[in-house]
Amino acid sequence: MSKRIKVSVRNLVEFVLRSGDIDNTFVGSTRAVEGTRAHQKVQSSYGAEYTPEVVLSHVLSFEDFTLEVEGRVDGIIRIDEYIIIDEIKSTVRSLEDIEEDYNPLHWAQGKCYGYIYAKGNRLDELQVQLTYFNIESEETKKFIKSYTFQELEEFFLGLIEKYVEWASIVYYWQKVRNESIKELSFPFKSYRKGQRKLAVAVYETVLNGKNLFVQAPTGIGKTISTIFPSIKAIGEGIASKVFYLTAKTITREAALNSIKQMIWKGLRIKSIVITAKEKVCLNQEVKCNPKDCPYAKGHFDRVNKAIMDLLNNEDMITREIVEKYAEYYKVCPFEFSLDLSLWSDVIICDYNYVFDPNVSLKRFFEGNGDDYIFLIDEAHNLVDRSRDMFSVEIMKEPFLKYKRLFKEEFPNISKAFNNCNNVMNRIKRKYLSIENYYYQKEEIIDLYSPITKLIKELEEWLINQKGHKLYEEAQELYFQLLRFVKIADLYDKRYVTYIELIGKDLLLKLFCVDPSNLLSEILKKGKAAIFFSATLTPLDYYRDVLGGNEEDYIIRFSSPFPKDNLCVLVGDNISTKYKDRDKTYSKAVEYIEEFVLQKEGNYFVFFPSYKYMEQIYQCFIDRNPDIKTIIQESSMSEKEREEFLDRFNHENEGTMVAFAVLGGIFSEGIDLIGDKLIGAVIVGVGLPQICFERDIIREYFQSLNGLGYEYAYMYPGMNKVLQAAGRVIRSETDKGAILLIDDRFGTIKYKRLYPREWFHYERVGNSESIRAKLMEFWSL
Template identity: 80%
Template sequence: MSKQIKVSVRNLVEFVLRSGDIDNTFMGSTRAVEGTRAHQKVQNSYGEEYTPEVALRHILNYEDFTIEIEGRADGILKTDENIIIDEIKSTIRPLDELDEDYNQLHWAQGKCYGYMYAKENKIDEINIQLTYYNIEWEETRKCIKYYTFKELEEFFLGLIEEYVEWANMTFYWQMVRDAAIKELSFPFKNYRKGQRKLAVAVYETILNEKNLFAQAPTGIGKTISTIFPSIKAIGEGIASKVFYLTAKTITRQVALNSIGQMAWKGLRIKSIFITAKEKICLNEEVKCNPRDCPYAKGHYDRVNQAIMDVLEKQDMMTREIIVEYAQLHQVCPFEFSLDLSLWSDVIICDYNYAFDPNVSLKRFFEGNGNDYIFLIDEAHNLVDRSRDMFSAQITKEPFIKYKRLFREKFPNVSKAFNNCNNAMNKVKREHVSNKDFYYQKEEITDIYSPINKLIKELEEWLINEKGHGLHEEIQELYFELLRFIKIADFYDKRYVTYIEPMGKDMLLKLFCIDPSYLLSEILKKVRAAIFFSATLTPLDYYRDVLGGDEEDYIIRFSSPFPKDNLCLLVGDTISTKYKDRDKTYLNVVEYIEEFVSQKKGNYFIFFPSYKYMEQVYLNFVDRNPDIRTIIQESFMTEEDREKFLNRFNLETEDTMVAFGVLGGIFSEGIDLIGDKLIGAVIVGVGLPQICFERDIIREYFQSENGLGYEYAYMYPGMNKVLQAAGRVIRSEKDKGAILLIDERFGIIKYKRLYPKEWSHYKRVANSKLIRVKLMEFWKN
């Protein structure tokens, strides 16, 4: 049986021949854009004898493989005497520093194209030319070498021979994997209520190349119900990779656990957990160059052996496994994990690796990726996250600071900073005057030209002044400016430019109000995307803002837990609006006191802001000195959070009341099962704080669909409420109570957002009624 492989010339060459160090020492980042222009300038300098961008494809039978190699030669020059394959490389280095052996990978690509062209056209000899083009000086240097067809064939087959070792491993792995997937049954004896329906919906979505938006409450088993059918799709050849995307480390761990459960039942699948560079770095400081990091030095000489080693011995590549093998082979764990992702079937990582234009895994998404599956966990978080990913901002202060610091020694750079500062001053004069905020739908394009010029000046400075004391902070600023210009390319009717004066400083932001279009463009590159969360209410809203369309599927499930296990009380006679808070602190405290007094145990009280929480907390503690209380701090380290949550694990007869913030670290993504949490009070409807950005969102959607307030405030607010309420009932044996305090909970448009399992709620007009209802509930 012939084994099929498809590989690009570039990937073939870079993978087999890579060697040397990781060196992220600044080399310039505008080269991709400039490189395209450089190619075009070189290509246009020739006449009709030159054919640019020649697509080449070669199919080769090697051992029992059929290998398809494809690529694109930069140019082919035909003269009367000979044929020249032209490989163009742009550079910012002085051309006299580049000899003909400057980079063997450049020659290797040219030689591959030369072989493919000579083979197709039955040519016995051919010339390979490297054209180096200096972007800054717009000068070229050409190096040319003559090869016989036999020499090129030997070189090409040598590459293929090394690559086939890897291809064999991949091929036999896929056979083992697919056989195991075929035999795999659902890892639990029985499906929970709704679980089978969700798994089938996911499979059909993948089959039909659609997107699915699923609201599935806690307890259905969302993770396993989305991963299981996706893995089945891999086994059937429908998909090649699954990306499990999430905003939080804790939910990534749940995905790994689900794969572990299936592995226990016989599944063989390569899965990898990608950890951010800062969190997995083994060096004392994150400095990715051979002088400062022993793992960067010689990384590429050793990494292929490290990859082979881990793939032969491990299926589940957790953070711990990656670190272990990185230390064993002395390679950078982060770059190692990115390489391993190419050989993995399931990639578990943060949203930004798929969606953020600045950090996405380009090795997957620059091509098609049309047989990938996205599983987007806690999808409600992607709305604000994607707004952040597609927005960018600059401030005026750095331009003033560095204009001054660079004036004496680097006058050109100082001048470029000054021009940016002048452009910002002009914006301030024309648009802000005495206003606190200003925004407009149109771009302020005058700012782009001075920023682009500054980027060029900084690029040259960063290359030439590597030992300068300001190098690190200037590099950081450089990348911020680059991001700003990159985001400007996306600017359209879904953006606004807004300006916020900050004392003497000023912020200018390209704000993406509606990320749906940019998300939909990314979704087009994959076969199917499954958006799921316990709180996607209303589903139409999430489908709209997350890039879906009316042809995509939506599905909602009721909670699988018994209704009788939840007591839901609605105190809709107290106003918690900002203007009324001073008058209602005592009422809120009385409601909390009655709520926690009916049964000893642990309770959580959630508030819309820190300030409101602290006021109620002080009142509560003053009146109830004997009750144990803890309060969420505005900044908490990982250790602080752990200590806070460990208080719920203490076995004690006493009552503990924890005070936290809606939408904060403790209101979603934490599991306090059984008696660890028996009740929650939610104060307020969770509305985001009224601010300039939210009002821009409101105005935009008001004109788009007449639902401005809902999209900007109400739906995001209720999502926080539903998430916080979801902490109480985490398993079928859990029993608990929830009290909602706010008069708006009694309004019909809010009631419409209640999930089905809240249909039995009881209204409590005063604190005495809370006591009566809870005595009855806890008695049963």
């Protein structure tokens, strides 16, 4: 392996010399754009003697390493034989408060550029100038120092020496890691059915830099079959990092367990779990500033020591490990974990950290892309999650509320709120005179300008009014409006703008109907992506909406478990459509009774809505007072959820029937192996509730590909059905039964969506046939 390292001047300086506090005190978020304008203003104030934006690079050998240090200096001034390196820094701070030693990192950057320029041009001395530009007053303040080449070289090589200490850790770690990967064999004695084929498909996908969409039922061992070949790819230099992305915290355990299995076989790999700031915070309140948080105060003075210590002693960096070291070194655990991710080979985190434009890990994804592998677990969840990430909504009521609250004390801000409120009123009058909702493909741009002006007014206010009683709620609204403007920049033909009356309030939403293009752009930041789930049906639909294209690969596997272990019954002579439910309650209850009475054990019954579930539940317990039942509540705490699932772990005598909703917390992501669950009844085809938003999706895809109903309702609904049914068979020794109740399950359109392990299904037309089929099944 070449000991060649590339580092930017900025990263070199910031990493080696960083010190002081984390301070997320509000400083304004539109400053980056204004900072660029500030640079341009300063640069244009000079004449021909000034050369702006000069790219400098220098390659040097240091100990066993070859380092390439590069960066872009803001300007070089040539006056006669004098050379001045100009570093421009924009600020909102009063220039009176800024002295020569205001920020040592600014001088350090200038001196690095000075050294590279002097070395390349054989200069004995030059000057470094710091130019501070106040964004509000547009005034400048300059400091200038002269340096000899020897002084610059000593400083630069001192930085490089410290940086190489870290580079050595990386280099020698990679050597140890790659040797262990080379020796690593698959961590189990043999491959399960389909497992080797999946691992090979993942490796080839990474090798070819493509995307792969995998439908693989429970039991194949999807997690190890995706992580193992990805780690092999790291060892061969094909990829540098693996991002294992999940929708739920619980699914991270599978990734950690797979890594543990490989570590037991001799693998050395650095893996980290990134936990949300709110969950991992060690302070009493999430307030990231030195005044309110002891972990923020002096964080940067201590964090490099903490990183060094942890890297020397830990490979699996779990939440508990992060908290332990963060507590010992008194550093912010969240920021600490983000720093550690730079040194990690496998990063396990929520979808948000890669896909959400507001919270993605900019340290990895701001550039043009890299050789990362994205492993996207339970990928069916990403469809609606990505729609949420790329959509934004605002309400009219806050504009009116804050117009009044700011009126006396801050009339300018009140006026800015009023302008937004007036535009919302005009929108309401123009579009909602007849219906309570309306949408169009074009943007309603009348609102953009007043919102942008309000953001600017609020920004000034937030900088200057930190102790005000309205501060926290105004700041929250400010970030919401900023997000609105950010999403507006993404708006294209795959968006619609919709408005809706909610009580007396008005909602306006920029709704991303089709997230495929935005997801596709994000996927380009990596080398390859593997989308996998037990329920990626139909695969063409998921490839389409998740940013794939026809050149990407799709692969489906049948269950590795014996088909005789699963009994699938289809009661397709009962309609569960909303209009027919009153007429079919008693028949549905009969079917459920017959299903659960054939063998003692635990059962789930899933429904399309809470209301329907509660009606059937009442009817069931009236007729069966001796059968133990539990029912899912509409909002359950973490403790209540645990207690609900704990009922399945008890050695129950007799039968227990759990009533739950399709698509809810108990219909996916839970493992009830063996006798903990022996059957599930699924009532209805799981269609999402008919609503304005779903109808927009239907109309969009109908005009795009003629599959509007399928994309908006049918496929998402069937996914819920498949997820719920998937709770029954979780291992090769499980035996269980599924009963599907709905006349639509008997239609060709739905039968085409059946997984292969259902192909031996049997129709049942009455409770007697259910009894006969199950008696035969359970007696085998």
